[in-house]
Amino acid sequence: MKIGFIGLGIMGKPMSRNLLKAGYALVVYDRNHAAVDEIVAAGAQAAHNIKTIAQSCQVIITMLPNSPHVKEVVLGEGGILAFAPSGTVIIDMSSIAPLASREIHAAVIKKGLSMLDAPVSGGEPKAIDGTLSVMVGGDKAVFDKYAGIMKAMAGSVVYTGEIGAGNVTKLANQVIVALNIAAMSEALILATKAGVDPELVYQAIRGGLAGSTVLDAKAPMVLKRNFKPGFRIDLHIKDLQNALDTSHGVGTSLPLTAAVMEMMQALRTEGLGQADHSALACYYEKLANIEIQ
DSSP: OEEEEEOOSTTHHHHHHHHHHTTOEEEEEOSOHHHHHHHHHTTOEEOSSHHHHHHHOSEEEEOOSSHHHHHHHHHSTTSHHHHOOTTOEEEEOSOOOHHHHHHHHHHHHHTTOEEEEOOEESHHHHHHHTOEEEEEEEOHHHHHHHHHHHHTTEEEEEEEESTTHHHHHHHHHHHHHHHHHHHHHHHHHHHHHTTOOHHHHHHHHTTSTTOOHHHHHHHHHHHTTOOOOSSBHHHHHHHHHHHHHHHHHHTOOOHHHHHHHHHHHHHHHTTOTTSBGGGHHHHHHHHHTOOOO
């Protein structure tokens, strides 16, 4: 079975590498030819357009920035639906709006194809070591049949319900991650301003109730002033916007999410949109006029 992989960015490249390591035959496409060449060197076959992937691959994975990109690749002129035969399965592992997943799915089903929405969490480090968390929505029978492909890239693959449920779950994840980073930043700036070594504070609290995967991943980055992106602020803004839009659509409010969204927007304005989301600490540093070190 050939797998098509469209989207070789920060996450897509290591994910595709793990599929190759698991022994899958892979055909890859991206507008960035250097990224394609890199994965071809690891054992994949290059596709010069989406048509090639659509016509030759039974399963097609998309890993793209946002809803419009997935719509273009799947629904657009020259997209997957224009060329893929009936029975093809699309696994969209992008993080997009749940309503967009449902819209795309409706068109996919009409053409006789199947689709899962399967966004991931864990950032670049977990994409590299193949321990991503995957949250999947769609037909349960399709999930059961193709879960093994996703497990080749992940430490956890969980079925969460009908189409769109995967992206609702991812939005919930992103809300918790954003608020965790904000809380961590507040705590570390408090320690620093009070004259207590924030490194020792982190070591003291990480084994208690305040400890978390987010704390262990992001506190060391802040303490080392390492804001190289594992997950960019710009992408987290996209996810939080989708969360807020979805919350308004279902009739609820996310006040803490909205507050962190404004912090991230301020950082983007200051040129930190491409920094890791741990750079949220910089927002607090500016308020306190002190650097966490």
